[in-house]
Amino acid sequence: MASNTANDRVETFDLIIIGTGSGNSIPSPALSDLKIAIVDDGRWFGGTCLNAGCIPTKMFVRPADLARNVREAGRLGVSTAGVDLDWNAVRDRVFGRIDPISQGGEAYRDSGEPNISLVRETVRFTGTHEITTTSGRVLRASQIVIGGGSRPRELEVLPFGDTVFTSDDAMRLESLPGRIVVIGGGVVAAEFAAIYSGFGAEVTQINRSPLFRDLDRDIRATFTSAGSRNWTIRTGVEVAEATHGDAGWTLTLTDASTLEADAVLVAAGRRPNTDRLDTPAAGFDHHEDGRLQVDEYQRVLLGGQPVGGVYALGDISSPHQLKHVANQDARIVASNLVAERADAPLTANTLGPVPYTVFSAPEIAVFGATLDEAKAAGKDAIEVRQDYGGTAWGWALEDTESFCKLVVERGSGKLLGAHIIGPDAPILLQPLIQAASFGQSVKGLARGQYWPHPAATEIIENALLHAEEEIQK
Amino acid sequence: MASNTANDRVETFDLIIIGTGSGNSIPSPALSDLKIAIVDDGRWFGGTCLNAGCIPTKMFVRPADLARNVREAGRLGVSTAGVDLDWNAVRDRVFGRIDPISQGGEAYRDSGEPNISLVRETVRFTGTHEITTTSGRVLRASQIVIGGGSRPRELEVLPFGDTVFTSDDAMRLESLPGRIVVIGGGVVAAEFAAIYSGFGAEVTQINRSPLFRDLDRDIRATFTSAGSRNWTIRTGVEVAEATHGDAGWTLTLTDASTLEADAVLVAAGRRPNTDRLDTPAAGFDHHEDGRLQVDEYQRVLLGGQPVGGVYALGDISSPHQLKHVANQDARIVASNLVAERADAPLTANTLGPVPYTVFSAPEIAVFGATLDEAKAAGKDAIEVRQDYGGTAWGWALEDTESFCKLVVERGSGKLLGAHIIGPDAPILLQPLIQAASFGQSVKGLARGQYWPHPAATEIIENALLHAEEEIQK
Secondary structure, eight states, rough: OOSSSSSSEEEEEEEEEOSGGGGGGGOOGGEEEEESEEOOOSSTTTTTHHHHHHHHHHHHHHHHHHHHHHHHHHGGTTTEEEEEEEEEHHHHHHHHHHHHHHHHHHHHHHHTTTTTTOOOOOOOEEEEEEEEEETEEEEEEEEEOOOOOEEEEBBBOHHHHEEEHHHHHHTOOOOOOSEEEOOOSHHHHHHHHHHHHHTTOEEEEEEESSSSTTTTTHHHHHHHHHHTTOOOOOEOOEEEEEETTTTTTEEEEESSSEEEEEEEEEOOOOOEHHHHHGGGGOOOOBBBSOOBOOOOOOEEETTTTEEEEEEEEEGOOOOOOOOHHHHHHHHHHHHHHHHHHTTTOOOOOOOOOOOOEEEESEEEEEEEEOHHHHHHOOOOOEEEEEEEGGGGGHHHOSSSSSSSEEEEEEETEEEEEEEEEEETHHHHHHHHHHHHHHOOOOOTTTTTOOOTTTTTTTTHHHHHHHHHHHHOO | OOOOOOGGGGEEEEEEOOOOGGGOOOOOOOOTOOOOOEOOOOSSHHHHHHHHHHHHHHHHHHHHHHHHHHHGGGGGGGESOOEEEEEEHHHHHHHHHHHHHHHHHHHHHHOOOTTTTESSSSSEEETEEEEEEOOOEEEEEEEEEEOOEEOOOBBTTTBBBTTEEHHHTTTTTTOHHHHOEEEEEEHHHHHHHHHHHHHHHHHEEEEHHHHHHHHSSHHHHHHHHTTTTTTTTEEEEEEEEEEEEEEEEEEEESSSOOEEEEEEESOOOETTHHHTTTTGGGGGOOOOOOBBBBBOOOEETTEEEEEEEEEEEEGTTSSSSHHHHHHHHHHHHHHHHHHHTTTOOOOOOOOOOOEEEEEESOOEEEEEHHHHHHHHOOEEEEEEEEEGGGEEEHHHHHHOOOOEEEEEEETTTEEEEEEETTHHHHHHHHHHHHHHHHHHSTTTTTTTSSSOTTTTTHHHHHHHHHHHHHHTH
């Protein structure tokens, strides 16, 4: 344990938790006898998901969806003289609800529990079990949890500023710009492109590679074609040059074309906050992209070996930038903090598969391997596809593009992957997650339960029946 | 085997199938060596679900929902100058799609397969293995499947006519009446009340008992209060007298109040078509409500014993008037027809639990016991409730009334019942159906799989966590 500060500033805790996202769930009655410091220098208390991520975005997604669905519903016999969305009203409603939760959480952590101290400062590691704050406080603990999250990547050509913003600010805009360029090809870019266009802005999404590069190719193609009905999508290009004048931004792209915009959302990936925390100074092992390396018990590694008492969770260590993964990491860490103190066996984090969902227009929900990935992994796998349009619910939607694909191992009937694009994809995926998580084969899965007619779940039922048939060929 | 007709009109088949709803799915390659007669005197080929039930209603439900959701979305920041729904356009789109499917199915059955004959006549039983048509044809077979369905009950005080119609005609109206009274308190009445009011009609639903009398009391109360925002609901009353004049119908109710209406939809239950088929003439056993009695192999009973070769399926024998149940019955019958011929063991119909869904406003999806029912059955059961509003998705909906209730056996953790009211209830129920069908306890069910954040399925995840906690108390 190293220290480079005067002893009189040293404060000793039993447990230090860095980050108030999923890490904030760790203090529990089981830890009430510990002296705990919770550290966060974030603009808001509670982490990205609550303040600038999953939760508020969905509160914008819903009205945007409603407006878009009605505008698109001519084919269903619905006509409207116009649907208006009041950006300012939605923003104020959303943050009128979110901000008090964040503030209440902060006040409680600050003064609600005698054993817990809140440290609202930037910190850096000055030892494996020691952090130093910008004001010079030195905090030490035998157990440290690093849940410091990630932040949006900045583009050299477009530094962040008033009209070049990240998802942190994307929902707090003072008014909705008329022309917005969204840079990025992942979930954040796709969700904001749908929100802004749903609210009536003219949106252009640009990305250097195809959108959702890592997803199944039919999902990618369908997303791009369906999304293009509501906003402009340009792939294979980057911003080469950006100039700002009276009329806003002029972006010159790598194909020499230009784009005019009032504002730019940069959602070109996120980087782990290990640099800000200076975790390399503690000697910890890092992945090439800057994430901390952890073992299956969420213990941080140093020289390939776990460091006693030091854990990480969420975006700062996980390959998945997903709140449900960070929460699961936090449960494992919470359990192992107690076990370690009692010299009891630790719990491994083996939960899977990990679902990935996109609340854009359309919605996407997937887990596991594509057919190509399964084959590359040496599996004898098949793929089946069930279109929404082949079910009664698809008829009700007059849907002609949504589908569910399953990738199944031939012998075992094991679900290796599921890939859904279309309305309600995130909830339609759950019976498949459940089957895969509990080791249920597709054999007998459809016929071993009722699927209420004519609900959208018949899409899943039929996909399973096709898969069962296909693996018997 | 009795016969009361001249022998020259007798035609012998290997298999007679009465009804072209789920029964129409029975002919398969496994039966291609049989001489089969398919009998239906219905107005449409293909049964109720396709022509006048689940499928077309959902095609009306969807645009009605869209329009209602936008009208109600002021609290989400959505405003509209007005949303119009074109009844005639929707009707023509729906039946422009449904009718050709029905007609194509009929043409195929009529002439598409050399071993199958279609008989489009009313028939009555004149023996256990014999039916006689109105034109005097006598059809005999060693195997008979009775899938003759059910039909709406008529009210003495309001006989069916041009402006007093059943669900058969409810979607084919020439134009949408301005004021519609819907009589009934079950799924058909609730779905049409939501459709008509969504399309802009002034709807009054009346029922002699509470709506959804057999459902959980909180589900009933929430449905009634939420439904009342979109149409008028009056319970505890019946129509005592009905008169028709120039201004339409005047209905005098049992509480002496009156209602004016342009049209009345009578959806006060359905009766099995055993009377029309004169199944009592064959001596078969019947329930008090007129349904055929069957054993667990779907064999029709006579004097408490199964009649060899005679099966029933769907509404004519089932306590559940549900298409997914009729389809399951048909699969069991199809399998047992073959097994019986091969002298092989029959398959029992043990699939459960049976889900029941309502696509009204709001939606309902349930299976199994309420807490009261579980206790009355001697179970040591607990109940938990998770409101949509307690999850991130519920925040996005600004939902204050929807919920999921679970009834769980304390010792085993077995799911005895699930009761959901709110958006997407029919698809949210599926992971619970899956767990109950495959004997999964609630113990470890939530934490043994990922639930993508912040999807609506977090409502189910949280309900399961509460249940797990509650049974450990």
